[in-house]
Amino acid sequence: MILGWLLSATVYAFHISGLHPIPGHSDETIYCRGILIPSDSFVYSTKPATVNSSDCRERIRENPDVKARKSADDPAFPECGSLFRAANQSKYEIIWIAVTRYRTIAITSHDTSVAHYGGVGYDFNTEGHEPAPVAVRMATFNAMPKLELHAHLNGCVRSSTLLELYLERGCEGRISNSDLECLILKEDRSLTECFRLFPVIHALTTDHAIVKRITKEAIEDFIRDNVVYLELRTTPKSNEAYGMSKRSYVEAVLAGFEAAEVSYNTKEEDSRSKHLMQVRLLLSIDRRESTEEAMETVELAWELRCRGVVGIDLSGDPVIGTWKTFLPALMRAKQLGVPLTLHCGEVPNSEEVRAMIALKPNRLGHVCCLEEEEWKYLLDSGIPVEVCLTSNVSTESVPSVTDHHFGLSEIELLLIAKSAVNYTFADDMTKLALHRIFDDALEKMQGVKSTSEG
Template structure:
């Protein structure tokens, strides 16, 4: 009698922690350690809403848990305030890499808006250099266990997107892998920044666009069909173009079908989406149906401080909600690595040399 192939098993939380993970959507100013915020704020005399690390962490989580994207974004006033000098920015960047490496992340693209870090006299170029210094220190400390790249973000309500796009291209071979726009979607469509996106396309450069989070299908349509986005930041509202009939059959609208057919990556951030009201719960998050329909789904943290989350926590919550196996988590991880802005050969090296062996060891 031959042995049957083993049934796929739902992983333990420890296995999720040890599994190699890939992170494409994480904000540098949304992932600071509370203790670091306290120290940096004390150095510059910035007043915080709480005086110890635990209370401060709780304040960030509660403020971000309001169900409003606008209120959620207000929490960044404090993190950005303490990131206005090169040493402070480099420290935050280094600690970011250390924290991700400890969480089993093997590749990450970390985004932030350089224009938000110049109030104390730093130039945009000096901001990028400080982040890169921190990332390199963090990668060195991790002993080659993690590769990290920058994504430079322009704020959609400002008018500096072309300047930031040019900055990103200037740093393309020195640690910057791509460009992004972020901020409140409603009233600030991505087409306001069309000149920047057209410039990036002419430069053969990669970019993602925050779209389909607080605003619906028009935002996603513009990001892809007008601006040419390589990936969608969140993209959760693509579900508005998916109809599920009473008998369980599914019909995709034109836009949803296009996104799936073209394998346009969705940078999904479940915990954050629940906080901002883009989804009612993890169990009811569209990621379940979109995964079943085999969209190019990736799992991300968005803002680790505000959402009190990590890649392990995000994946573990999906395991609990949907019964995902290690094979499913491997699928998410390879999706993300395929969708990264690293050169193809470097992506392949991480998939074949790190991710597949890492999961094979857990499955063995």
Template structure:
């Protein structure tokens, strides 16, 4: 199938996919939010039924502001305060991703947000890993195997990042493959958490940093130059360091004459992966519309772009929908999606032999069938 052919969301579900940027507390099933709220006595939900609740999250998140977008998470976090609830949400995330054709995923969560009812940080991580393992076992039995690993996240406005980095190192042989910082970028630069990144480097452990989503080039510069991040969470504002020829459109197939500044050149030269989340970027105001998203420019200029969901509940999305939206906006076909998927698998925090096995035995054979 070529890029000019029309793909449907159902077609996109057939493609093997790799997901590097997905938040556990942003991917709950609406019905699960409602059920957990009843079980724990949480009375502040903005809607009762699963359908109405799903619609509310999508509307509330569609604010054009990262700060406002982040406020929706108080409802999901509120119902994820017990080991049983965390394990259930983790298991269902695995099931939902596998049903969507995802073959490898790194799901991130902030353990410090789940201690309001007495859970320790270690207990929160153990609950999530239990849910992932349960989910993997269940979907494997249905013929849709998936490998899921965890990233532990520190909140950039708080002061527990070193503690969370220690947690990542402590659990790295048990299903945690890396560390992250997340939250509002403005006023909370990555360099505030330098000790945590030093801890990860000292332990030869992987980390990614939310940077270049809302705040722009200074955030990216700090993440790569001072902190030494392995990947950029979003990183979409790297486009601000690229000058395109006059009259360029976001849907072109090439950009001859594009001039890259020092940050953009460094990101591309070093093959630093960009965890791009198209639908989420529109919701938070990082870009004005999907048709104007820099994804295509960055892909055509051969940055290491990857496709991600960010928050499936808030964005009302899935990996298949993200593929389909990119297909509609930029005409991508199976060969393009294979490249983006291999980009992601190469960039995963899984050990090299396991990455290679998934590329050679799952991803490439899957796309070979689709390419005919």
């Protein structure tokens, strides 16, 4: 019984990117984790400002919901103002922000002039201050093609698989049963708890066969969510006890890619098999690693560039490690022309945030905790940001899902998702094919819309 319950909790606990309703909310509305799939995958670009920041701020102040939540003593609110100022000064348009006591997240876009705060949409092109929330149906999100550009393999392991492995082999004394259950059942985890959980997962996903299995399952789950292009990232690991080197680990992941394609293609009765999902791999450097280990990962990415490895990621517990350790490897990646994405500003760290932006990586991930000056610097740099909304909610970096929802129309969401194609690490042919998928979906959506309006 407990196991059944644990299994049914799968999607909430581990499959962070799952397209599933949040308990207590209707699955007919946008208030669901599903909306966060595309948003996790979105990459936003920037463009000259069209929004008057003081007007924008006034409208936010006038919303009683926001006032109730952001009381005067909440240090986050002034931060919001400075964000608008930064955007205005640097002539970028902010379409969406989320401010919590600790973090501020902003999204800029060239596709729309809609801004959001506290889960309520405001159309800056219209008169009046009425909030304009838009309910979007789950079915639409299921059907919508999606790009997933920020998925950590060991963060996507099904809870059912973890439990199965745990029951089979235990957890090598690293964690008690009750601790494991507690971690699995807890829907939202602080960053600290997250990094307590990863070693537990790693202790279970040790050998090549398991790495292949979790890769295949993760891909199948993304296919089910109608992701059409996936950049999966994972940290190559060596583990003598299992005869594993960094290279053989990556080989096991690539074997998982192949296995997923086979099982996917054989399910001909499944209409989703008409889509062929494109999968690419980024190799992550963990912040606990040494310069030499980081360098080995970069060389591996270069060697395996013809087999689907398209980039390097720097990730891991943001309070561990120092920037200088990884710099030689990141510079080497740049020298080789291997695309780079860096986890940036998950916790306040001005010096590092500045150094990361100065390195001019191809993308930055999370980018939650920035000082006003750093925001300006980021906006000036024009570096696309992987805005990891699902993760930020799960790790309690932002207060709730409703504080995150976009309130955009279905077509606007699709357009934003489409714009992310330009920031994938895919080749031009793949980008073209992806643009076509989005154009088809857009055409269908517009057709449905005009029929229902007619």
